[in-house]
Amino acid sequence: MPELPDVAVFKRYADATALYQTITSVSVQEDRILEDLSPQTLRRRVKDGAFTGSRRHGKHLFMEVGDRGWLTLHFGMTAFLKYHKDPDAAPAHERLSFGFANGYRLAYDCRRILGRVGWTGSVEAFVREKSLGPDALDEGFDLEAFRSALSGKRGKVKSALMDQKMTAGIGNVYSDEILFHAGILPQRKIGDLSGDEVAVLFEKMKWVLGKTIDHQADPDRLPDGFLLPHRGRDGRCPACDEEFETQKVSGRTSWFCPRCQK
DNA sequence: CCTATAGCCTGACGGC
DNA sequence: TGCCGTCAGGCTATAG
Numbered sequence: 001m002p003e004l005p006d007v008a009v010f011k012r013y014a015d016a017t018a019l020y021q022t023i024t025s026v027s028v029q030e031d032r033i034l035e036d037l038s039p040q041t042l043r044r045r046v047k048d049g050a051f052t053g054s055r056r057h058g059k060h061l062f063m064e065v066g067d068r069g070w071l072t073l074h075f076g077m078t079a080f081l082k083y084h085k086d087p088d089a090a091p092a093h094e095r096l097s098f099g100f101a102n103g104y105r106l107a108y109d110c111r112r113i114l115g116r117v118g119w120t121g122s123v124e125a126f127v128r129e130k131s132l133g134p135d136a137l138d139e140g141f142d143l144e145a146f147r148s149a150l151s152g153k154r155g156k157v158k159s160a161l162m163d164q165k166m167t168a169g170i171g172n173v174y175s176d177e178i179l180f181h182a183g184i185l186p187q188r189k190i191g192d193l194s195g196d197e198v199a200v201l202f203e204k205m206k207w208v209l210g211k212t213i214d215h216q217a218d219p220d221r222l223p224d225g226f227l228l229p230h231r232g233r234d235g236r237c238p239a240c241d242e243e244f245e246t247q248k249v250s251g252r253t254s255w256f257c258p259r260c261q262k
Numbered sequence: 263c264c265t266a267t268a269g270c271c272t273g274a275c276g277g278c
Numbered sequence: 279t280g281c282c283g284t285c286a287g288g289c290t291a292t293a294g
Contacts, residue, residue: 002288003287003288006287032271059288074288074289076271076288076289077271077286077287077289078272078273078286078287078288093272093273110272111274112271112272112288113270113271114272115288116289152264153264153265154265155265155266159265162288164289171287171288172286174287228287231287251266251267251268252286252287252288253286
């Protein structure tokens with residue numbers, strides 16, 4: 001699930017629940033979740049500290065622990081956060097959790113163990129090391145920068161949107177959503193797009209990501225006209241009622257409307 | 263350098 | 279009911 005809008009919602013959730021509380025314990029149920037970090041080191045770094053702030057870049061969430069550094073969280077395909085007190089309320093695939101002085105825990109649930117939690121001294125250094133492009137919602141990432149990032153790319157437009165080095169945050173689902181609103185087929189080649197199409201794509205990228213965050217990235221709360229609620233359900237275009245088609249692009253299933261998208 | 267593809271992981275789901 | 283194949287909203291290493 002977790003692409004930029006989902007992680008933005010996780011950030012809000014973490015900010016609303018876990019900030020400024022003394023961390024009294026760390027529980028690691030699954031070592032493979034940790035990226036270049038032992039449970040002991042993690043414990044030493046956060047214990048008796050507190051989450052004092054957070055940032056997001058693309059699909060990554062960073063939780064600041066005072067001046068000690070930043071916890072880095074990536075959610076793979078299936079991870080999410082859950083703040084709970086009652087052990088019965090713990091999510092089914094809790095891999096790691098932080099206990100607070102008030103008795104609550106912030107749990108990291110990751111069914112497929114494709115997500116990773118690590119540590120960095122600097123968010124900027126982390127972004128550089130991972131070769132991540134600018135966050136898709138960064139205001140500095142404007143149309144000019146978008147055109148420049150696309151120039152020289154030869155593949156399909158959907159692959160480019162999902163390329164985290166081009167811009168960070170867009171995955172399979174939201175690339176389809178953006179292309180649907182832009183009226184562009186996912187399998188189109190970058191070089192074949194007109195200047196106007198690139199401008200529309202850019203505008204819809206910003207619009208879709210912002211709009212879905214406003215609606216908690218929840219398919220059931222999105223207003224009419226979005227692809228996401230129809231994806232794999234009734235499978236019909238909300239604009240023209242044509243049946244959506246699917247096609248593998250970059251090894252992932254793409255959904256598109258053969259009538260609305262050119 | 264670039265792009266496309268296989269593999270990593272677990273578990274939910276549908277068909278038989 | 280139970281088993282099995284398929285597939286899932288990501289990333290990385292590797293091949294071409």
